[in-house]
Amino acid sequence: MVDDTSSQDIANNISKNEDRDVMHRFLFDDTDLRGEVATLGDSYSQVLVNNPFPxxxxxxxxxxxxxxxxxxGRLKFDGILTLQARGEGPLPLIMAECSNNKELRAVAQLAEGVDHSEYQGLSLPQLLGKGVLAIIVEPEQGQRYQGIVPLDADNLAGCLEHYFEQSEQLKTRFWLQADVASKTAAGMMLQAMPEQTCDTSKNQETWETAEAVAATLTADEQLGLDHQTLLxxxxxxxxxxxxxxxxxxxxxxCSREASERALVSLGRQEVESLIAEQEQIIIDCQFCNQQYRFGNEDLDSMFGGSPKQLH
Known part of the structure; x- marks a missing residue:
């Protein structure tokens, strides 16, 4: 195994905290196979705080x-990638976002009127029921892209593998783990890219070997090992x-400024009407539970002064 610089240099440059929130890209030399490996600690922990669910x-x-x-890793530009699943089960929505700067957030929505105890031990098909999985890419400049496949596997890894097989015709395997007790999540992806570097037989042989040994990976290893040791x-x-x-x-x-822009898009008359009814407008961020409050004292700053009187 070799590194872009050296494995030991990279390992020495990563602190213990970074080990818990870090990604590495890796390639199989002289083939058309690539991979990504990620471990999430503090980032996952913050999402758990914001989503006190079963x-x-x-x-x-x-x-x-x-x-x-x-x-x-598919983002070669400034933008956001969203992984979203919607279904008809007791978990109608779950989604996670990651930017090109590797900034993460996630949220889930539970069905109304369902006791939390009824969610215990449920698998992805049981939680979401009949539904769809979407990968959405939103560049800061350019056209939005969305790919959708049915939720037709027993777990998220299987659904993603079906997505790449159906939508992009790329052999792709995922290994995903999350442990609430240790507040650690981890993932690994292997992907066969279009043939450029070597012939089909070598690509296929390397793919079969890599896939077979990756299948021996245990949850404890994936959640506990640093990436150099794991690879x-x-x-x-x-x-x-x-x-x-x-x-x-x-x-x-989310930000107060973004919330203001959303209110301004409604128009001053509509915002004044809402404040008159409710005394203040409260905007909740579902991702981080931050609240932004707006009252009459905020109208002039949002709309640039008092409205003109027409006679």
Whole structure:
């Protein structure tokens, strides 16, 4: 196994805290195979604080966060990648976002009137029921892209593998883990890219070997090992190049300014009417539970002074 610089140099540059919130890209030399590996600690922990839900839902949130961080490697521009599932079950919505700067956030919505105890031990199909999985890419400049597949597998990893098989015709495997007790989530992705570097037979042989040894990965190893150790444990018989670490962190994009812009889009008359009815407008961020409050004292700053009187 080799590094873009050296594995030991990279390992020495990563602190214990960064080990818990970090991604690495890796390649299999002289083939058309690539991979991503991610471990989330503090970023996942913050999402758990903001989503005090049953353990089965929090575990799935961890898997969505890990998957979104792996998929963010597809962002070659400034923008956001969203991994979202909607269904008809007791968990109608769950989503995670990751920016090109590796800033994560996630949220889930539970069905109204369902006791939390009824969520315990439920799998993804049981939580979401019949539904769809979407990968949404939103560049800051350019056209929005969305790909959708049915939720037709037993877990998120299987649904993502079906997505890449159906939508992009790329062989892709995912391994996702989340442990609420240790507040750690982890993910690994292997992907066969279009043939450019070597012939089909070598690509296929390397893919079969990598996939087979990756299948031996245990949850404890994935959640507990640093990435250099993990990749060596799996692929020491292959030539793997691990690139420099990319730190990951929780970050919510909500702000008072963004909330103001949303209110301004409604128009002053509508906002005045809402304040008259409710005394103040309260905007809640579902991702971080931040509240933004607006009253009559905020109208002039939002709309640029008192409205003109027409006679």
């Amino acid at each position: 353990e089965s839902v929090q575990t799935l949130l961890g898997e969505f966060l890990a998957a979104a961080s792996l998929l963010s 060596f444990r799996l692929f020491h018989e292959l030539q793997v190049r691990m690139f420099e670490a990319e730190p990951v962190r929780f970050h919510c994009r």
